[in-house]
Structures are given as C-alpha cells and as structure tokens.
C-alpha cells in the first residue's frame with residue numbers, strides 16, 4: 001500500500017477499473033451487459049462490458065471456482081468466494097479477525 005505517498009490521489013487510485021482495458025467503472029445501461037466481478041491470482045478484478053464483447057478470450061486469465069468452474073468470484077477478506085455455488089477457496093483455519101486489530 002502506498003497510501004502515505006504524497007502523490008497519492010484517493011479518488012483516482014481507489015476507483016475500480018477494468019482489469020483488461022483500465023477504464024474506470026461506470027453504470028451500464030440496464031439492457032447492456034453488466035460489469036463482471038471476478039478474481040485473478042486471488043485479487044478482485046472487474047471486466048467492463050466492452051471487453052466482454054470485444055475480447056472472446058476475456059475470461060481465460062480469470063481464476064476459476066475449484067468446485068464448479070465458474071469465473072464469477074468475489075474476494076472478501078482475502079477469501080475467494082464463488083458467486084455461483086458459494087464455494088470458498090483457500091478457507092483459512094485462522095479467522096481474519098483473530099490476527100486483526
């Protein structure tokens with residue numbers, strides 16, 4: 001984390017961006033594709049609607065659920081949770097709140 005860096009601009013760097021093209025998130029029209037939340041290497045990423053249409057291989061880099069193979073994964077507290085079946089990958093034995101503040 002470089003949040004103490006004097007050049008740090010919270011609004012810009014904290015805004016989620018498309019994993020593939022880097023564009024900031026926006027709200028797509030309801031009739032259009034939606035942003036896809038996924039994971040790469042255990043990190044939460046987002047893929048914009050445009051990349052999903054323009055890149056047939058947009059999903060190849062994404063992590064897959066160990067149980068069902070879905071790529072729609074949420075990263076919560078360092079855990080990768082499958083949004084399709086609820087499988088939690090790498091479930092830690094020690095709860096995060098024990099080692100936290």
Ligand SMILES: [Zn+2]
Nearest residue numbers: 018021048051
């Ligand atoms: Zn994109």
Ligand SMILES: [Zn+2]
Nearest residue numbers: 065068082085
């Ligand atoms: Zn799954």
